[in-house]
Amino acid sequence: MATALDVTEVASGYGEVQVLWGVSLRLEPGKLTALVGSNGAGKTTLLRAVTGLLPAWSGSVAFAGRDVTRLPAHARAGEGLVLVPEGRQLFADMTVHENLEMGAFSRRAQPRMRRNLERVFEMFPRLADRRGQKAGTLSGGEQQMVAVARGLMAEPAVLMLDELSLGLAPRLVLDLFESLRRLKREGLTMLLVEQNVAMAMAVSDYAYVLAEGRIHLQGEARELAKNEEVRKVYLGV
Incomplete structure (x- = not known):
């Protein structure tokens, strides 16, 4: 079976500072x-390079079997390579409903907008109750729900989520991770x-x-969680 996304030997960074x-x-x-990885390991930089928000200095990104390394970010998103960014980046003065509509900007997503609105409101009932409320007045957890729902409105083939739980109460973190399941x-x-x-x-x-801009370890998640180095460095046990 072909891979959904294949990132090969990608190097990138900011200005003259190489991160990956x-x-x-x-x-x-x-x-x-x-x-996963520590702060400054390059995780967000990698997502930005994959989505085209940063240029890849070398290496390649293949999406659904097609080389998209030189494709601009909006074109990658329009084909279904969708990012839910760190910090949510909502339109604070627009309503929940309007923010969700903005997620369905592409020709791929527009025909399914009504169906996907129903889907995300069913998945996040709290957003249905607040559909007319300005996004900037929502709690942090509710804003994160809007960010995820907006990503789903884009009809993703691959959905990338950057720091889903950052700054959220444990109960909301559990709810969001259950949505991932x-x-x-x-x-x-x-x-x-x-x-x-x-x-x-x-x-x-x-x-x-990811450590210092390089893949340090990889494997089945459950097995990697048992890895002594991972447990000590990242789990604190």
């Missing part, structure tokens, strides 16, 4: 893959960047550990 040094990873269709059961291919390593390993099929 030949990073390779693969996403299998319908699987949830975790990318549901999406995985539905067959959505996902890449999860997450500092809550224990939670990430618990829901994922496969995992990569």
